Amino acid sequence: MDPAAPSSSPSSPQLGRKRTTASTLEEPLTPKRHCSMDDVMRRAPVVDAPPPVSRAASTLEEPLTPQRYSSLDDVMRRAPAVDAPPPVARERVYTYYETLLCETCGSADREDDLILCDRCDRGHHTFCLRPIVSQVPIGPWFCPICAPPIQAPKSFPVNERKIFNFFGIQKDEQDAQAAEYARRRRKRSLVMHKKRRRILPFVPSEDGARRLKQLASLASALTTSKTEFCNELTYMPNMAPRSSNLARLEVGGIQVLHKEDKESLELCTTMQKRGEFPPLLVVYDSQEGFTVQADGNIKDMTFLAEYSGDVDYLENRANDDCDCLMTLLLSANPSQNLVICPDKWGNISRFFSGINNHTPDGKKKKNVKCVRYNIDGESHVLLVACRDIACGDKLYYDYNGFATQEIIMTEIDKFL
Numbered sequence: 001m002d003p004a005a006p007s008s009s010p011s012s013p014q015l016g017r018k019r020t021t022a023s024t025l026e027e028p029l030t031p032k033r034h035c036s037m038d039d040v041m042r043r044a045p046v047v048d049a050p051p052p053v054s055r056a057a058s059t060l061e062e063p064l065t066p067q068r069y070s071s072l073d074d075v076m077r078r079a080p081a082v083d084a085p086p087p088v089a090r091e092r093v094y095t096y097y098e099t100l101l102c103e104t105c106g107s108a109d110r111e112d113d114l115i116l117c118d119r120c121d122r123g124h125h126t127f128c129l130r131p132i133v134s135q136v137p138i139g140p141w142f143c144p145i146c147a148p149p150i151q152a153p154k155s156f157p158v159n160e161r162k163i164f165n166f167f168g169i170q171k172d173e174q175d176a177q178a179a180e181y182a183r184r185r186r187k188r189s190l191v192m193h194k195k196r197r198r199i200l201p202f203v204p205s206e207d208g209a210r211r212l213k214q215l216a217s218l219a220s221a222l223t224t225s226k227t228e229f230c231n232e233l234t235y236m237p238n239m240a241p242r243s244s245n246l247a248r249l250e251v252g253g254i255q256v257l258h259k260e261d262k263e264s265l266e267l268c269t270t271m272q273k274r275g276e277f278p279p280l281l282v283v284y285d286s287q288e289g290f291t292v293q294a295d296g297n298i299k300d301m302t303f304l305a306e307y308s309g310d311v312d313y314l315e316n317r318a319n320d321d322c323d324c325l326m327t328l329l330l331s332a333n334p335s336q337n338l339v340i341c342p343d344k345w346g347n348i349s350r351f352f353s354g355i356n357n358h359t360p361d362g363k364k365k366k367n368v369k370c371v372r373y374n375i376d377g378e379s380h381v382l383l384v385a386c387r388d389i390a391c392g393d394k395l396y397y398d399y400n401g402f403a404t405q406e407i408i409m410t411e412i413d414k415f416l
Contacts, residue, residue: 103143104128117143130288130353144287153284156219163215167229169275199261199384200302201268204276205295211275214295217282218348221290230308230345231272233328233380239312240338247374249331257373257380265375265382268303278304280395282351290351291394298389304368305349307381309342317341324350326399328372329379340381349383354399368397 100116100123101108107125108114114123115133118140126133129144142148156163163169205211222229235242247254257265271277279296298304307326314337317325324346329338342350355366369386372379383397 102128115141117141117146119143119146127354153220153224156216156223158209158212158216160212163212163219164275166219167215167275170273197301198258199264199382200299201264201271202278202298202302202304203296204271205279210279210295211277214277214279214281215275218277218280218351221282221284221348221351222346225290225346225350227342227344227346227350229347231269231347232306232308233340234308234310234345236310239310239316242311242378244313244336245311245329245338245378247329247377247379249329249333249336250372250379251330251332254372254374254379257375261373262375264303265306277348278302279391280304280348282348288353291353292348292351293394294389294391296391298385300385300387302385304383304385304395305347305352307340307342307349307370307383309340309346309350310344311338312341313337314339326370326381328381338379352383353394353396355396365394365396366398367393368395370397370399 100111100114102114102125103122104124105128110125113126113136115126115136116123119142122143122145124143126136156166205214219229233245279294279298280292281295283291283293285291309326311328313335314327315335317339320341324342326340326342327337328340329336331337352368355363367385367387367389368383371382371384373382389395
């Protein structure tokens with residue numbers, strides 16, 4: 001055999017390599033599956049070596065370097081200048097409300113009583129407004145400048161029959177002569193006791209037509225306010241009964257009405273039943289609402305009116321938005337405090353203007369005082385002139401002047 005000839009035996013490595021290659025090319029390819037990390041870790045032998053430290057953990061071992069962030073001032077200082085206007089900072093709005101002043105008195109005191117107009121954002125004290133706002137309004141509120149104009153009320157006809165029916169006046173010549181005699185007799189006795197500062201009965205206007213005009217102005221104001229005329233305290237069901245009005249329950253007591261003052265009050269009541277009222281005219285003002293002005297000269301200590309209306313417990317009126325509630329009784333027991341509510345029944349007293357007793361100029365306007373008296377064991381509120389009033393002067397009094405504002409607000413807060 002030729003040694004150079006290739007061997008054809010199956011044991012030849014070259015021949016076997018060729019057969020293997022040929023046979024593998026003829027077989028179909030099977031897709032291979034690679035092991036995942038979970039498979040590797042599951043098949044790995046268990047060893048006592050500590051687990052590897054992750055990169056994140058290694059970074060925790062390094063000391064942390066505090067990072068400094070740029071403040072808004074740094075950013076604004078490094079920013080290039082532009083022609084745009086500077087932004088308005090929030091602090092400026094906050095500062096505006098911090099230094100808010102009342103547009104009427106110019107003071108920032110008593111900020112709890114400052115209310116803002118929902119249109120112009122100007123502030124006003126509740127007691128500086130005319131008419132006075134009894135409490136901060138719950139809904140939208142507009143100042144007198146921004147508020148829509150109010151139409152002037154319709155005037156009551158100056159008709160004697162209609163006016164007498166409205167006020168329940170009964171004209172009787174015999175009563176008129178008796179009242180005239182009593183008034184003249186009363187004048188002589190009052191002259192002797194004037195130094196004792198007794199209450200004087202009012203002197204009605206002599207002109208009948210002028211008296212009708214005065215009553216017509218009051219009827220117009222009451223009709224516009226949807227108030228029925230009543231010249232005394234009224235006690236309605238579901239309100240405070242008459243038995244609750246006990247003057248002896250007043251903290252500190254109430255001054256008792258002198259006998260002569262009581263006679264003057266009875267004389268005034270008799271004259272009013274005949275249609276003779278104090279010379280007062282109710283005038284409508286677009287800014288202040290209804291106001292009262294003298295339609296004749298009125299002497300000091302002249303009786304003008306008794307504050308009338310429904311008597312109710314103060315706790316029942318804690319959320320009342322009536323702007324003319326009058327304190328009637330302040331008891332040691334807050335649940336027995338009484339107020340007069342002239343929203344349904346009332347007289348001319350509800351239209352008297354209250355002064356701004358937080359300013360010296362406001363106190364100078366005061367020409368009527370509000371006094372509570374013990375009359376037959378009951379508390380009553382009388383409005384009396386505290387100085388001579390000239391014809392045409394507007395009437396101002398210290399609203400609830402006998403009870404300080406702090407006492408009234410404290411009592412109301414107990415029920416809120």
